[in-house]
Amino acid sequence: MTPTATAPSTEEPAARPRFGLGFAAVCGGMFLANLASGISSVAFPWLATSVTDSALLISGVAMLLELPWLLASLPAGVFIDRTNHRWTLAVTHVFRALVATGVALAVAFGSTPLALIYTVAFLIGSATVVNENTSQVVIPRLVPSSLLERANGYLVMTDTVGGLFIGPWLGGLLLGSSLMLPFVFEGGLFGLAAALMVFVVLAPRNRDRPKRTVRAEMAEGLRYFWNHRQLRTLGLFLGLLNLSSAIAVSTQVLFAQTILGLGAAQFGLLFLAGGVGAMLGAWLTSTLERRLGARRILLISLAGNAATSLAIGVASNAVVVAVAIAGGGMLSTIWNVLTVSYRQRIVPEEMMGRVNSIYRLLAWGPLPLGSVLGGLIVTGSEVLTDREFGLRTPLILAALIATVLTVIGFSKLKDGIWSPDYHAGSEPAGQPGEETSGQPGGEK
Incomplete structure (x- = not known):
C-alpha cells in the first residue's frame, strides 16, 4: 500500500504572547518614580534630622509619606475607575516632579522648617497613592492574561528594587x-517618568454606566471586596505585615546611626543588597509556584518575614543586616507577584480601581499608624531601658506579629489561594458582590 502524501501545512504557528511598548513605558516609568520615592525615603528623614533629633518627630515624616494610603485610597479608587488611565499616570508624575523641585529650592535657600517637610511628604504621598493604584489597574489592559505573573514580577521588582533598595542607596550617596x-535628582526622575507615558496607548474602555455618587461607588467596591473571603484575608494579612514593617522602619535611620555606626552613604548602601533579593524573587516566582504551589510559598514568606525581622533586631553587624534585608526583599517580592496577579484576574475590569484601592487601603493604610507607633515605642523603651534596646524593640515586635500570622496561616487558611491544590491562572472570575473560592476551574 502506497503511503498517502501529506501536503505541507500553510498555517503559521501561533505567535507567542509578548509585552508591548506600552507595558515597557509603564514599567520604566514606575521604576523611575519608585527610584525617586526611594531617594525620598532616605532624604526626607535625614533632612528632618537637621531640624530635630526627636525620634517621634522624625517618625512623623514617614507617617505623612504614608498617611494618604489611609485617607485617600477609597476616593482615589473611584477617581481611577472614572478617568483616563494614561493621563492620570502622567499628571501624578508631573505633580511629584514639581513638588520635589520646590523642596530642592527650599534647601538651597536654607528654609526647611519641619512644617514644610511634613507638608511636602504628604503631597508626594497623595500623588503616589493615585499613581501606584493606576499602574496596577492598567496592567491587564496592556498584557495578555497568560503573562500577568511575569508582568507583575517586573513591576514588583521595579517597585522593590527602585523604591526600597537602589533608591535609598542612591539617596544616601x-x-x-x-x-x-537628592531632591534635584528626585524631581528629574519623576519628570522622566512622565515623559515615558507618551508611549502608552490604551484601547477605549466601556464607561457607559449610570452616573452615581462617589459614596455609592465606594460602597459597591467595599461590598465586593468584603464578600470575597480570599481578598479580604490577603488584605488583612498584608496590612498587619506592613504595620509591623512601618513600626520597624520609622526609626531605622537612628538604628543605622546608633547601633550599626553608619553614615549617610553607608546607610543607603545597606539596602542595595535587598535589590538583589527582590530581583531573584521576581525571577523565581513562576517556577516556585509551579513546583511548590501558592500556599507553601505564602507560608514560607510569612515565616521568612519573622526570621528576617528577628535577625535584624538582634544584629549589630551591617553585613548581617544586609543579608537579612536581601532575604526579606526576595520573600516580599514573591508574595506580591502572586497576590497582585490573583487580584487582577478575579476582579471585574469596571471595578478594578475601587477594589484595588480598598485592598491597598488595608495593606498600606496601617503604615502611618505604624510609623507613629515606632517612634512611641522607641521613645518609651529608651526611657525604661536605654537607647539601643529601644531601637531594637520595634524589630522584635515585627518578628512576633509575623510569627502569629504564620501560625494562623498554617492552621486556619486552607481554601482558595491558600489551598494545596491552587495554582496561578485557575481563578474563576467573580461578579460584583459574589464570593469566589479561587479553586481550579478555568479562567473566564
Missing part, C-alpha cells in the same frame, strides 16, 4: 555630597 542634591 547623594546626601553625602549635598543636602539639596
Whole structure:
C-alpha cells in the first residue's frame, strides 16, 4: 500500500504572547518614580534630622509619606475607575516632579522648617497613592492574561528594587555630597517618568454606566471586596505585615546611626543588597509556584518575614543586616507577584480601581499608624531601658506579629489561594458582590 502524501501545512504557528511598548513605558516609568520615592525615603528623614533629633518627630515624616494610603485610597479608587488611565499616570508624575523641585529650592535657600517637610511628604504621598493604584489597574489592559505573573514580577521588582533598595542607596550617596542634591535628582526622575507615558496607548474602555455618587461607588467596591473571603484575608494579612514593617522602619535611620555606626552613604548602601533579593524573587516566582504551589510559598514568606525581622533586631553587624534585608526583599517580592496577579484576574475590569484601592487601603493604610507607633515605642523603651534596646524593640515586635500570622496561616487558611491544590491562572472570575473560592476551574 502506497503511503498517502501529506501536503505541507500553510498555517503559521501561533505567535507567542509578548509585552508591548506600552507595558515597557509603564514599567520604566514606575521604576523611575519608585527610584525617586526611594531617594525620598532616605532624604526626607535625614533632612528632618537637621531640624530635630526627636525620634517621634522624625517618625512623623514617614507617617505623612504614608498617611494618604489611609485617607485617600477609597476616593482615589473611584477617581481611577472614572478617568483616563494614561493621563492620570502622567499628571501624578508631573505633580511629584514639581513638588520635589520646590523642596530642592527650599534647601538651597536654607528654609526647611519641619512644617514644610511634613507638608511636602504628604503631597508626594497623595500623588503616589493615585499613581501606584493606576499602574496596577492598567496592567491587564496592556498584557495578555497568560503573562500577568511575569508582568507583575517586573513591576514588583521595579517597585522593590527602585523604591526600597537602589533608591535609598542612591539617596544616601547623594546626601553625602549635598543636602539639596537628592531632591534635584528626585524631581528629574519623576519628570522622566512622565515623559515615558507618551508611549502608552490604551484601547477605549466601556464607561457607559449610570452616573452615581462617589459614596455609592465606594460602597459597591467595599461590598465586593468584603464578600470575597480570599481578598479580604490577603488584605488583612498584608496590612498587619506592613504595620509591623512601618513600626520597624520609622526609626531605622537612628538604628543605622546608633547601633550599626553608619553614615549617610553607608546607610543607603545597606539596602542595595535587598535589590538583589527582590530581583531573584521576581525571577523565581513562576517556577516556585509551579513546583511548590501558592500556599507553601505564602507560608514560607510569612515565616521568612519573622526570621528576617528577628535577625535584624538582634544584629549589630551591617553585613548581617544586609543579608537579612536581601532575604526579606526576595520573600516580599514573591508574595506580591502572586497576590497582585490573583487580584487582577478575579476582579471585574469596571471595578478594578475601587477594589484595588480598598485592598491597598488595608495593606498600606496601617503604615502611618505604624510609623507613629515606632517612634512611641522607641521613645518609651529608651526611657525604661536605654537607647539601643529601644531601637531594637520595634524589630522584635515585627518578628512576633509575623510569627502569629504564620501560625494562623498554617492552621486556619486552607481554601482558595491558600489551598494545596491552587495554582496561578485557575481563578474563576467573580461578579460584583459574589464570593469566589479561587479553586481550579478555568479562567473566564
